[in-house]
Amino acid sequence: MNDTLKTIFTRRSIRRFSDKVISDADVKTILQAGMDGPSCCNSRCWSFIVVRDKDMMNKMADANVEYAEPLRQADMAVLVCGDLSRTTLFPNSREFWVIDGAIAAENQILAAESLGIGSVWLGVWPVKERVANQTALFQLPDHIIPHSIIAYGYPAEGEAPGPRPGRPEWEEDRIHWEKW
Numbered sequence: 001m002n003d004t005l006k007t008i009f010t011r012r013s014i015r016r017f018s019d020k021v022i023s024d025a026d027v028k029t030i031l032q033a034g035m036d037g038p039s040c041c042n043s044r045c046w047s048f049i050v051v052r053d054k055d056m057m058n059k060m061a062d063a064n065v066e067y068a069e070p071l072r073q074a075d076m077a078v079l080v081c082g083d084l085s086r087t088t089l090f091p092n093s094r095e096f097w098v099i100d101g102a103i104a105a106e107n108q109i110l111a112a113e114s115l116g117i118g119s120v121w122l123g124v125w126p127v128k129e130r131v132a133n134q135t136a137l138f139q140l141p142d143h144i145i146p147h148s149i150i151a152y153g154y155p156a157e158g159e160a161p162g163p164r165p166g167r168p169e170w171e172e173d174r175i176h177w178e179k180w
């Protein structure tokens with residue numbers, strides 16, 4: 001199996017992190033991977049807010065209300081935001097910004113995995129309360145919509161990736177060959 005496929009197949013959400021610090025070079029690589037995905041009309045409707053301050057990461061966890069505890073241990077959080085000022089190329093389908101954001105987030109996650117850095121995606125958009133809370137916390141301008149948070153860190157001991165319980169590797173009934 002080549003390295004790319006290994007990265008995809010071994011990635012798992014990591015929710016407990018060690019104290020090891022992610023290097024600035026690796027932070028840059030992760031962000032660059034986020035910038036390098038496909039996007040609607042090449043408009044790249046995203047911005048990233050990189051947070052390493054522990055107090056702020058705790059506030060982000062509070063603002064997401066639930067299921068965001070990994071932020072309290074993470075070494076870094078990235079708030080992926082949609083940038084509506086960049087959607088002018090496709091005025092009738094502005095919602096494509098959501099897809100651009102998701103691709104940016106997943107590209108970051110896979111780059112981190114390839115560097116041995118664990119992560120977990122914490123959903124923000126379209127949960128209204130989370131969007132409102134993160135917007136207030138970061139004092140975002142109107143055209144910037146918080147999309148998702150990725151919490152990053154080196155996996156804590158015992159967090160090594162393993163098989164996902166109850167989830168098969170291949171689901172034949174999800175595939176429709178040639179027709180529905």
Ligand SMILES: Cc1cc2nc3c(=O)[nH]c(=O)nc-3n(C[C@H](O)[C@H](O)[C@H](O)COP(=O)(O)O)c2cc1C
Pocket residue numbers: 011012013014015066067068120121122123124164
């Ligand atoms: C849109 C989205 C939102 C998610 N939100 C959360 C979340 O709020 N908290 C959390 O712990 N995990 C969250 N996850 C991670 C999923 O729970 C996880 O990807 C899924 O259970 C599959 O496990 P795996 O990532 O290890 O393959 C989210 C994932 C996605 C794609």
